[in-house]
Amino acid sequence: MTAAGPEPFGRRLTAAMDRYGPLCVGIDPHTSLLARWGLPEDASGVREFSLRTVEALTGVVGVVKPQAAFFEQFGSAGVAALEETVAACRAAGLVCVVDAKRGDIGSTMAGYAQAFVGKDSALAGDAVTVTPYLGFGSLDPLIADARSTGRGVFVLALTSNPEGAQVQHARDRDGMSVAAQIAASAAAANADELAAGEPLGSVGLVVGATVGSAPRDLGMDLAAVGGPMLAPGLGAQGAGITEIRSVFAGAERAVLPSSSREILSAGPDRENLADAARRVQAGLQDLRGGRCDQQL
Amino acid sequence: MTAAGPEPFGRRLTAAMDRYGPLCVGIDPHTSLLARWGLPEDASGVREFSLRTVEALTGVVGVVKPQAAFFEQFGSAGVAALEETVAACRAAGLVCVVDAKRGDIGSTMAGYAQAFVGKDSALAGDAVTVTPYLGFGSLDPLIADARSTGRGVFVLALTSNPEGAQVQHARDRDGMSVAAQIAASAAAANADELAAGEPLGSVGLVVGATVGSAPRDLGMDLAAVGGPMLAPGLGAQGAGITEIRSVFAGAERAVLPSSSREILSAGPDRENLADAARRVQAGLQDLRGGRCDQQL
Numbered sequence: 001m002t003a004a005g006p007e008p009f010g011r012r013l014t015a016a017m018d019r020y021g022p023l024c025v026g027i028d029p030h031t032s033l034l035a036r037w038g039l040p041e042d043a044s045g046v047r048e049f050s051l052r053t054v055e056a057l058t059g060v061v062g063v064v065k066p067q068a069a070f071f072e073q074f075g076s077a078g079v080a081a082l083e084e085t086v087a088a089c090r091a092a093g094l095v096c097v098v099d100a101k102r103g104d105i106g107s108t109m110a111g112y113a114q115a116f117v118g119k120d121s122a123l124a125g126d127a128v129t130v131t132p133y134l135g136f137g138s139l140d141p142l143i144a145d146a147r148s149t150g151r152g153v154f155v156l157a158l159t160s161n162p163e164g165a166q167v168q169h170a171r172d173r174d175g176m177s178v179a180a181q182i183a184a185s186a187a188a189a190n191a192d193e194l195a196a197g198e199p200l201g202s203v204g205l206v207v208g209a210t211v212g213s214a215p216r217d218l219g220m221d222l223a224a225v226g227g228p229m230l231a232p233g234l235g236a237q238g239a240g241i242t243e244i245r246s247v248f249a250g251a252e253r254a255v256l257p258s259s260s261r262e263i264l265s266a267g268p269d270r271e272n273l274a275d276a277a278r279r280v281q282a283g284l285q286d287l288r289g290g291r292c293d294q295q296l
Numbered sequence: 297m298t299a300a301g302p303e304p305f306g307r308r309l310t311a312a313m314d315r316y317g318p319l320c321v322g323i324d325p326h327t328s329l330l331a332r333w334g335l336p337e338d339a340s341g342v343r344e345f346s347l348r349t350v351e352a353l354t355g356v357v358g359v360v361k362p363q364a365a366f367f368e369q370f371g372s373a374g375v376a377a378l379e380e381t382v383a384a385c386r387a388a389g390l391v392c393v394v395d396a397k398r399g400d401i402g403s404t405m406a407g408y409a410q411a412f413v414g415k416d417s418a419l420a421g422d423a424v425t426v427t428p429y430l431g432f433g434s435l436d437p438l439i440a441d442a443r444s445t446g447r448g449v450f451v452l453a454l455t456s457n458p459e460g461a462q463v464q465h466a467r468d469r470d471g472m473s474v475a476a477q478i479a480a481s482a483a484a485a486n487a488d489e490l491a492a493g494e495p496l497g498s499v500g501l502v503v504g505a506t507v508g509s510a511p512r513d514l515g516m517d518l519a520a521v522g523g524p525m526l527a528p529g530l531g532a533q534g535a536g537i538t539e540i541r542s543v544f545a546g547a548e549r550a551v552l553p554s555s556s557r558e559i560l561s562a563g564p565d566r567e568n569l570a571d572a573a574r575r576v577q578a579g580l581q582d583l584r585g586g587r588c589d590q591q592l
Binding site: 028030067069070072073074075076077078079080082083099101102103104105106107108109110111112114115118121122123131132133134135136137138156159161162163164165166167168169170171172177178181185 | 326365369379395397400406407414417419427429430455458459460464466473474
């Protein structure tokens with residue numbers, strides 16, 4: 001947070017959402033999409049798919065989210081395609097969230113930190129998703145490293161898949177749910193940055209856009225988190241702006257809804273892809289209280 | 297489980313433990329170990345470190361566990377080194393557990409399944425570790441794929457880091473802890489294979505060797521799981537055979553204690569490394585009720 005340090009992630013993300021609106025486009029080179037785009041089911045296919053998507057979305061949206069699994073399924077060659085995708089995002093000025101859902105402890109967590117938020121790592125975008133089965137505290141080394149490089153972290157908190165309740169809805173002795181504890185830990189992690197005047201902290205949450213009243217039922221104080229809320233489930237999975245307003249009441253300006261297949265299936269034509277992103281984005285403008293800079 | 301199918305993981309792992317004893321050597325090319333071995337801190341260093349370790353341990357131990365984070369920290373070149381390590385294990389007849397702790401849902405989980413248990417994937421060893429923050433059920437597609445290729449899955453259940461309690465000790469409405477639910481889900485997943493006469497199911501757990509009485513306190517029925525118990529925390533982290541017997545009472549024959557730094561720091565000399573592994577392994581022989589085939 002010194003004047004000489006890197007610009008914090010929360011500030012950069014806020015600028016991107018102010019300019020383009022609150023939309024994150026998932027780069028999910030699923031094999032069915034590769035086939036639809038006429039691309040081979042291999043590392044060269046995911047590379048081509050991802051670079052074309054970045055090109056089509058440059059100047060159209062502010063944030064993209066490559067999903068690591070779709071690259072890793074083709075091994076190290078796929079991971080090299082992910083590195084190229086991250087580099088393309090950087091060159092295009094797109095905020096890039098690498099959806100890797102990593103999590104471990106100690107020196108192993110430090111290894112993942114180097115990979116995904118490390119200073120000179122080719123795999124490091126602007127933020128990474130992480131999983132807290134080993135406790136929120138196990139993520140601290142990665143969060144510290146992310147801050148030092150001006151990057152962000154999105155911690156899995158409450159997901160929309162029905163199986164997630166087994167873990168996320170469980171409660172401690174005081175009756176506090178796991179999901180609420182993760183939210184409270186994130187709020188604590190963001191306190192210093194918010195006190196220093198940042199619009200958003202560097203530590204966000206992943207909360208499904210289709211979870212309905214679960215945040216309230218589970219005692220999650222999303223309005224207090226102070227970090228961005230990555231919200232998958234838009235479009236194909238059923239959530240629209242009404243559902244998002246309900247799930248994230250009080251934290252609307254921090255929500256970053258994510259959409260993948262609905263937009264990607266409009267490709268490979270560049271203009272069709274950009275138009276699909278523009279349509280989804282237009283439907284989200286009211287979430288942050290009005291039109292974004294780009295459309296003024 | 298058809299006669300024409302691949303040999304199940306539980307059977308192969310049991311054969312390896314019968315032959316060599318119950319030890320898994322972690323391949324953790326930590327930067328401090330690279331320096332100690334006189335290797336560069338880059339992908340070529342982790343490659344050399346890992347291939348030398350595999351060579352030194354061939355014919356000495358039955359199971360190794362490369363830790364993905366230490367490879368990923370060097371990006372796609374590091375992941376290529378992991379692929380070479382997996383291939384070297386295969387050529388040497390070592391059972392290889394890729395410690396990747398992946399976890400996601402739906403088509404993304406299918407991507408990780410292809411990467412780590414897929415039929416022709418260069419990243420797929422004999423088993424992979426996974427994380428259940430999205431619920432045990434979210435792992436089902438990967439578990440099904442693993443069975444179809446004769447591979448195994450180790451699900452994070454109860455870890456030794458103090459932060460883990462926030463999630464793992466939480467309880468559902470009926471008072472059942474998350475850790476106990478994961479164990480019960482694994483038991484259910486293994487039931488068919490055990491009924492068919494397999495010595496161990498394909499679905500194991502990760503339970504820290506240093507967790508003391510926590511499994512009993514949390515109501516985990518480890519004896520009922522029927523899958524292998526990967527137990528990190530041996531040696532440097534403080535657990536010996538006495539602690540392991542206490543933690544895994546009733547499931548001793550299923551325990552696969554894991555040791556990394558204590559053994560690896562004996563390198564790079566090949567014989568010193570092998571001797572260190574032999575010493576640790578000798579201290580574990582009684583765990584399975586006596587001497588292993590190799591020493592008869």
